[in-house]
Structures are given as structure tokens and as C-alpha cells.
Amino acid sequence: MTLRETMRQLASRAKESARELGRLSREEKDACLRAMAEALDASRDLIARANAEDMAGAAESGISAAMLDRLRLDDRRIDAMIRGLRDVAGLPDPVGRVLDDRVRPNGLRLRKVAVPIGVIVIIYESRPNVTVDSAGLCFKSGNATILRGGKEARRSSQALVEALVEAGRRTNARFPAHAIQRVETTDRDAIRDLLACTESVDLCIPRGGEGLIRAVSECSRVPVIKHYKGVCHVYVDGEADPAMASEIVLNAKVQRPGVCNAMETLLVDAAIAPAFLPDMARKLAEKSVELRVDDRAAGLLPPDLPRVKPASEEDWHAEYLDLILAVRVVDGVEEAIRHIHRYGSAHSDAIVTRNEDRARQFLAEVDSAAVYWNASTRFTDGGEFGLGAEIGISTDKVGARGPMGLEELTTYKWIGLGTGQVRK
Amino acid sequence: MTLRETMRQLASRAKESARELGRLSREEKDACLRAMAEALDASRDLIARANAEDMAGAAESGISAAMLDRLRLDDRRIDAMIRGLRDVAGLPDPVGRVLDDRVRPNGLRLRKVAVPIGVIVIIYESRPNVTVDSAGLCFKSGNATILRGGKEARRSSQALVEALVEAGRRTNARFPAHAIQRVETTDRDAIRDLLACTESVDLCIPRGGEGLIRAVSECSRVPVIKHYKGVCHVYVDGEADPAMASEIVLNAKVQRPGVCNAMETLLVDAAIAPAFLPDMARKLAEKSVELRVDDRAAGLLPPDLPRVKPASEEDWHAEYLDLILAVRVVDGVEEAIRHIHRYGSAHSDAIVTRNEDRARQFLAEVDSAAVYWNASTRFTDGGEFGLGAEIGISTDKVGARGPMGLEELTTYKWIGLGTGQVRK
DSSP: OOHHHHHHHHHHHHHHHHHHHTTSOHHHHHHHHHHHHHHHHHTHHHHHHHHHHHHHHHHHTTOOHHHHHHHOOOHHHHHHHHHHHHHHHHSOOOTTOEEEEEEOTTSOEEEEEEEEOOEEEEEEOSOTHHHHHHHHHHHHTTOEEEEEOOGGGHHHHHHHHHHHHHHHHHHOTTSOTTSEEEOOOOOTHHHHHHTTOTTTOOEEEEESOHHHHHHHHHHOSSOBOOOOOOOEEEEEOTTOOHHHHHHHHHHHHHSSTTSTTSEEEEEEETTTHHHHHHHHHHHHHHTTOEEEEOHHHHTTSOTTOSSEEEOOHHHHHOOOOSSEEEEEEESHHHHHHHHHHHHOOSSEEEEEOSOHHHHHHHHHHOOSSEEEEEEOGGGOSHHHHTOOSOSEEEOOSSSOOEEEOSGGGEEEEEEEEEEEEOOO | OOHHHHHHHHHHHHHHHHHHHTTSOHHHHHHHHHHHHHHHHHTHHHHHHHHHHHHHHHHHTTOOHHHHHHHOOOHHHHHHHHHHHHHHHHSOOOTTOEEEEEEOTTSOEEEEEEEEOOEEEEEEOSOTHHHHHHHHHHHHTTOEEEEEOOGGGHHHHHHHHHHHHHHHHHHOTTSOTTSEEEOOOOOTHHHHHHTTOTTTOOEEEEESOHHHHHHHHHHOSSOBOOOOOOOEEEEEOTTOOHHHHHHHHHHHHHSSTTSTTSEEEEEEETTTHHHHHHHHHHHHHHTTOEEEEOHHHHTTSOTTOSSEEEOOHHHHHOOOOSSEEEEEEESHHHHHHHHHHHHOOSSEEEEEOSOHHHHHHHHHHOOSSEEEEEEOGGGOSTTTTTOOSOSEEEOOSSSOOEEEOSGGGEEEEEEEEEEEEOOO
């Protein structure tokens, strides 16, 4: 079989299994998920061995320490995967929700009902836990999954998928044989061939760095929901409560700098900058944050402050994911909004102000998945939103936007219940 | 400017205008729409002249009579466009609907609010009325539109767009200058260049034949919502009420055969076929319907029936849009569902039966935008669903599915209202 034929077979088997999956009740799905959690627990040795081989291979090929760390599966990370599956089992079934219910004048009853999307391809890098998290969320929402992880994690992923599938089969004879599949080949062309299967694949969700997401989007013939970078802003307005602004800025930058909802650029209204910025900069310096500042901000900072550099154009675009912060002084909310439109990534942006009109303008005009008034950007997260587990945070506008949980992994169909109605 | 630069400018102007559009209230938008309707009425002569030139050019180039007819703008069609704009003005504003509203344990209030998608490109063929219908729906839903119609209709489209934009400007000084734009060049590469503007264009909706939609989907880098063909089925189950089944079959085939929600294949349960099919075939023959039948159906039909041909494999895939019907005898609901999965286009499919279990199975397992129990497939339509005007019927699953009206032209954002909350 050629690569293309192999991918087509994988996709069409997934389609078939997606249909079978639709016949499982919530209870049946949850029982499978709980059995999968137990299977991971029981397979720790097997998983650890596979992971050790992956780690050894990766170390030999000379990948970075950060990538090695992402690849590592220790007991704590296995525990987190197990907990994740159990949490998903406990969440409500997103399938079958009635989104609309109307009776037309001719008596035809129309119900809009949430249904699974069908076949979802997940493409990711070296973190093996994405395998389990994605498979669990897709399974619960009634979707068949095709997983394509980084080649350095292939043995770990294989061990994990085998444990999940075996547990599903053991628990329920109707567990669809191809509900959760892995792309086994490490051939890079496999992605292109798989994402050309428009007949069978309904959606692709790439999870990882910008390069991966861009490459997938460019080659895909099926819809892609992108989880791009988070160039998140906090705008401290002239009428901000300085203490509140300071807490929000610190939280958004340093509480967990390596994630997509962390702030990357601080915008400060010129009206408050002389009073606010020196003290704020000192607090950030205490947390070892490096500042990349525009000329106006530079003029306000104490000369003895460590780690201050002039910002270049690239800094406004940068997703540092690190203890680095771009800082710019702007003339009010209009300029802040213009800056965010020009440089932002439509992820999460916040305004701190006591002025309701300016807040309303910011919330209305900043075109991002999540916009905050007097709160940290760090809240953009399925768990924090109370949506349960999430498969990622979409920076797209079509399909799902913001935290993408179980409900966002469904679509809908219209069901017409008639008594012989025909159209006049 | 190169073509690519021209397209990029068009797109980025649209983006800017989309932001300005968001500042108009419902009343302001509706006033513009009503003024647009009046402007069309006042510009009948201008429009007729432009259309006559298009018609003359098209006739010279030797296009088909059917295409010439689609190109024609007579008073009746102009009336329909005017009525369309007024109807849209009367519909509720889809923007600003609160889709979710929750207060988290930390006091952070999260609201999920419907917002415009942004910039929508509409690509269509020769029917000039698509220009006005699309522009009106997109404007009402707060989206900037870039219209790319067929080159044979370019003078008509230009006259229409000019009338709409002038009316908008006259009515409201804040009417965004580039809320409604046309791609002026007829260069085919313009589509590819425009749909490469991922920074500015949020969505593309191609409207037209399968070839157009496929070409657009293949070249686009921005999300596309497809309105593919409708290979719709009616399955007459063994426990159908024959009189009801007969009425539904006739309606689905002959009431308006040239539209996407008309039935193209009739599936008849073997258990009822001998009793049902001969009479049904005669009724269809009376309406001049040509039948393309499988062997089992052929064996049941009276030999004197006119216009009966054996079906080939292509017939099961065919969207005739004509008085032609493929007919197949199947062994029960399972085989009907398998046939629909294999050959259908996920548009609209119906079962006629008194057996609730079989109906439930059909409704659950047929993976189409609209599924009916004891009703005609012809109901899949924004107006019939009570959704108001529609821009088309999506056969996609991501973004919008089925009739795509004003609400389906919006996305959402999350608005977080805090009092200084930070993440622990």
C-alpha cells in the first residue's frame, strides 16, 4: 500500500468507527474512560519502559533539554493523565444537547441537536500526555481520533494508545475498533495525505508551536482549528486603580510565563505612566523580568533598573513564553486598541480601569477570543472558565473560539419530526 | 500595484471597516439597509442598463440559455432583492446575543457574547442577486463583505454595489467606507491571492456549482464554509403509510427539482416495494420524472412505464437538479443508512415510517445537516426553518451546518468582568 492509501484506510476506518461510537450511551463511554484510566495505572511499567527508550533515542539525536523534559513521562505525569481521564468521565455528555426546539406553523417540529463532529485528527509534538488528553476528550464527545505525535515520542504514544484501546475493548464489546488510532509512520508526508481525506476527516486540531500549526494549516484540505500563539496584552488605563493594575500585571506576567495566556506586552496610558511605571518596573525586576521598552517608557524608568533594553519592532510581535515583557506607553484606550489589533494574536487581552466607558470600548473593539476588564489574562482556560477539560485555546473564529472543551468538540444537526408535511 | 498587493489592500481595508461596523447600533444598520432597498428601487434604470450590457456581452460569448437566464435582472428580480433587504432589516440583530453568562467562584463574571466574524469573502457565479442578498446579510450581522461574482455579471454587480454603498453613506456618516467591496479585476488569480490574506480575511463562503466550490476550497488559506451539492434521499420503510410516503416522495422530487434540497434518490424497503413502487412510479411518470432504477426495482415496475432506465453507479452519486430520480430497493433501514453514508452529500435525508425504533435509528445515524421523519426534504431552508433569510445551506460541520442565516454569520467572544481577580 502506498502512503496515501494507508492514510485513506486509516481515515475511512475512523469514519466507520465514528458511526459506531455514536451508538454508545453516556454510561458506556464513561465506563470505557474509567477503564482506560485504570489501564494506564496498571501499565506504568510498560509505559515507563517505552518512554525510557524514547528518551534515550531523543538524547542521542541531540534534542534540547526543554524538549527532553516535555518528552519525559514520570509517575506524576502519568497520574495527571489518569486524573484527566477520570475528570472527563465525570463531565456531562456534550452530545444530545437540544440547542433549539421549534414547531413551525405547519406542525413540523425542528430540533437542533448537538452531535459529534466525526473524525478528528490531532497533530502534536513531543508531549506524550497530549495523546491521552486528546483521545479522552474526543472519545467522550463521540469523535473518532487519529493521533499523530512527534516521532521522538512514538514508543510512548504507542504504549499509551494500546493501553487505552485494550481497556475500551475489554470494557465494552461494542467499543469501535478504530475509535482511537495512531499514525504509525514517521513519514512527514503522512500529514498531507491524511489531511487530503476530505471524505472521511472532519477536522484537524494541531497542538504545538507556531511552525507546526502554520505547516498543518497550509497543507490541509480539511478544516483546521488553530491554537496559535498568545501575544496577550494588559492595558493600564489612566483611570486604573494602581494597586489592582500592579497585581494584575504581575500575575499575568510571572505566575506562569511559559503559557499562551501569559501577558507579553504591557501598554500603559501616558496619563498614568509617570506615576505607575517606575514602581511597576521595580516590582517586575524583583521577579527577574527583563523589560523591552519603547522610548517613552525608557524615559520614565529609574536608570539603575537591571535588565532593561530598548524594544524593537519584533518585540511587539513576540510571544516570549519567558520572563521578558515588552512595555509601551500609549495615548489612551484608542491607541491601546490599535496596538492590539496590529500586533496581538487575538487570544486574551485585558484593560485595567475604573472608567466604564473606556472599558466598554475596549471590550467591544478588541477582537480577541477573551477580553477582560480588571482581571488577569491568565484566566483563559477551560478549567478556570468552568468548562471542564480543554483540548486547547482556539484563536480562530470559525468553529470554536477560546477554550475548546467537550461542547466545542461537537457540531449539530437539525432533526425534523413530521406527520407527513410537504412543502407548498 | 501587483495583484497580490491589490488584494491585500482590499482585505485590510475590509478589516478596518469591519471594526467600524461594530460601532453601529442595530437601528443604524437597519436604517442603512432600508435606504439600500430604496436606492435599488431608485436605480432601476441604471441597473437595467448595466445588466443589458452584461447580457449582450454574455450572449456574444455564447454562454448557455440557462446561464443567461440566471444573469438576467428584470423588475421582478429587482423587487425580490429590495424585499430581501427590507426583510433583513426587520430581523433581530444577531450580534450581542448573550450565549452564556456565568460567575466563577472567585467572582469573575464570564459572558459569551455573539460578535461578527469579521471579513467575509463571497465567491459566486452569474446571479447578480447574490450580490445584494450576501451584502445585506453580512452587513446586518456586522461583517465586512468582499464580493467576487462571475465576470459575465460584472457591470450588474458594480451598479448594485454602488447603489448599496452610496445609500449607506448618505444615511449615516459613520457607514464604513469599505464595508461592502467588490473584487474589480476578473483575473482568476485574484481569488487565490485574496484567500491568502489570513491576517485580514476571516471566512470565505463560495456559492455556486460543485466545481467552483471545490476550486475555492482547494486554493484557500482561510476557513471556507462549503455549500456543496444536495444528493438527498427519501427512504420509504416497510412500515410506512403508503399514502403519506407517496405525497412526500412526489413533493421532494417534483415541487422544485432544481434546488439542492430536492430528492435525488428514492430508497424503498424490499418489504413494501412490491406494493408501493409500481403505483409510486406511475405517479412520478405522470409528472414526467425519468427513473434510473436498480435491478430489484426494475423487476417490480410495469413494463409499459415510460422513461425508465437502468441505474449505473454514477446515478447514486448524481445531483440531477432535474426531473430524474434514482430508485433502489434496499433490505431495511440499515441498508438505507449505509447507502446514504456511501453516496449522500450530508445535506437532507428523510425516512417515512410508522416504526419509531427505525425512525430513531435513521435520525441518529444518518450524518446529514437535516434529517426528517415523515416530512419532505424540501424543508431545509432558512425561511422554512423560521431563521429568516439565509446565505446558503452548509454541508460542512465546522462553523455552521444546514441553513446559514444571520446567527450563523456570527462567532462569539468571551468577556471577563472582574474586580481585580488574579490567578492563584
